[in-house]
Amino acid sequence: MSAHVATQEMPAQKKARVPLNGVNTPALFATIDVVRQQPQLADFRFRAKGRWIAGTHMQTTMSSFTGAGGDHTHKVAYTADADHPAVLCGEDEGPTPVEYLLHSLAACLTAGIANIAAARGVTLHEVESTLEGDIDLRGILGLSDEVRNGFSAVRVNFAVKGDAPAAKLQEIVDQARARSAVFDILTNGVPVSIDVKV
Amino acid sequence: MSAHVATQEMPAQKKARVPLNGVNTPALFATIDVVRQQPQLADFRFRAKGRWIAGTHMQTTMSSFTGAGGDHTHKVAYTADADHPAVLCGEDEGPTPVEYLLHSLAACLTAGIANIAAARGVTLHEVESTLEGDIDLRGILGLSDEVRNGFSAVRVNFAVKGDAPAAKLQEIVDQARARSAVFDILTNGVPVSIDVKV
Numbered sequence: 001m002s003a004h005v006a007t008q009e010m011p012a013q014k015k016a017r018v019p020l021n022g023v024n025t026p027a028l029f030a031t032i033d034v035v036r037q038q039p040q041l042a043d044f045r046f047r048a049k050g051r052w053i054a055g056t057h058m059q060t061t062m063s064s065f066t067g068a069g070g071d072h073t074h075k076v077a078y079t080a081d082a083d084h085p086a087v088l089c090g091e092d093e094g095p096t097p098v099e100y101l102l103h104s105l106a107a108c109l110t111a112g113i114a115n116i117a118a119a120r121g122v123t124l125h126e127v128e129s130t131l132e133g134d135i136d137l138r139g140i141l142g143l144s145d146e147v148r149n150g151f152s153a154v155r156v157n158f159a160v161k162g163d164a165p166a167a168k169l170q171e172i173v174d175q176a177r178a179r180s181a182v183f184d185i186l187t188n189g190v191p192v193s194i195d196v197k198v
Numbered sequence: 199m200s201a202h203v204a205t206q207e208m209p210a211q212k213k214a215r216v217p218l219n220g221v222n223t224p225a226l227f228a229t230i231d232v233v234r235q236q237p238q239l240a241d242f243r244f245r246a247k248g249r250w251i252a253g254t255h256m257q258t259t260m261s262s263f264t265g266a267g268g269d270h271t272h273k274v275a276y277t278a279d280a281d282h283p284a285v286l287c288g289e290d291e292g293p294t295p296v297e298y299l300l301h302s303l304a305a306c307l308t309a310g311i312a313n314i315a316a317a318r319g320v321t322l323h324e325v326e327s328t329l330e331g332d333i334d335l336r337g338i339l340g341l342s343d344e345v346r347n348g349f350s351a352v353r354v355n356f357a358v359k360g361d362a363p364a365a366k367l368q369e370i371v372d373q374a375r376a377r378s379a380v381f382d383i384l385t386n387g388v389p390v391s392i393d394v395k396v
Contacts, residue, residue, distance in 0.1 A: 127256075
């Protein structure tokens with residue numbers, strides 16, 4: 001999730017903004033202008049509802065969220081299954097939770113790249129990413145108190161092709177990272193509260 | 199992702215371990231015993247491959263990972279689509295990246311609850327979760343340098359029903375949090391490197 005388009009980066013003399021890369025660039029800039037005038041529209045709350053199925057298999061539904069001064073529903077109630085793989089005694093009925101973290105990061109950065117390229121007038125041809133996360137499972141298996149539970153490191157590799165010099169494509173990726181919600185959360189952390197009703 | 203079963207928590211006198219909650223408890227304990235003897239088996243590397251489609255819409259494929267001394271493939275190559283919603287100028291072809299973060303957290307904690315309950319001999323009937331994440335989009339929209347890009351807070355609410363006193367169910371959730379890979383990553387952060395090939 002990342003729109004990333006700081007107006008101070010735009011040329012002083014406005015060029016005609018046209019949709020590009022499948023991004024409705026005029027609508028994106030108009031949205032930013034509206035939020036600048038009414039900052040309370042920027043307050044969003046996203047939601048997910050999880051349901052245990054069996055073993056380590058569960059399913060999450062993502063159907064609605066709040067923001068821009070109102071409630072919204074996705075055009076369908078999206079679901080995602082997760083499970084542990086067979087080697088970790090699961091039934092492999094879906095990707096693992098940590099693979100979804102990698103997906104979330106790839107998705108946020110890729111959306112940012114597309115938006116920023118459109119805002120800067122750069123036509124993209126291809127944006128591919130490969131992500132890796134290293135984890136020592138002695139943490140979650142309770143076999144070591146010196147090993148953390150989560151990833152020790154995450155690596156993202158982008159291959160970007162577009163109608164711009166290499167340096168400009170690199171700048172677009174840099175700006176996507178600089179304004180990525182998920183990159184911020186993963187690298188800086190976020191307070192998480194857990195309440196239980198039993 | 200969380201197996202969470204520290205042997206020191208088990209009774210000194212071993213009870214017969216039987217599958218419970220869809221968790222193959224004997225296999226889980228056997229796995230932990232093997233990793234205790236051969237710690238290098240705990241080194242895992244998870245992967246995801248992202249592909250931009252159009253606008254802010256992309257798709258990730260999660261098909262293989264490395265661990266337990268070898269390479270593994272999921273029983274199918276799982277895919278997940280992500281997009282921005284219409285109110286943020288996307289086509290809403292999938293959940294947003296940040297909703298997937300919530301899903302990842304729900305999935306990891308829920309799997310942990312199921313594994314730990316099984317290890318402790320507790321039959322579960324229901325594990326439901328609702329998650330919320332608050333975000334001020336002035337960060338990613340480039341409208342404020344004082345607002346972070348990511349969530350300011352995440353709240354998880356579990357409803358757990360099972361054949362155990364409330365205190366024991368609460369302890370199971372507490373242990374799931376204490377050994378959750380995703381909870382650790384989200385609350386403590388992880389180093390992320392981004393390389394670009396243009």
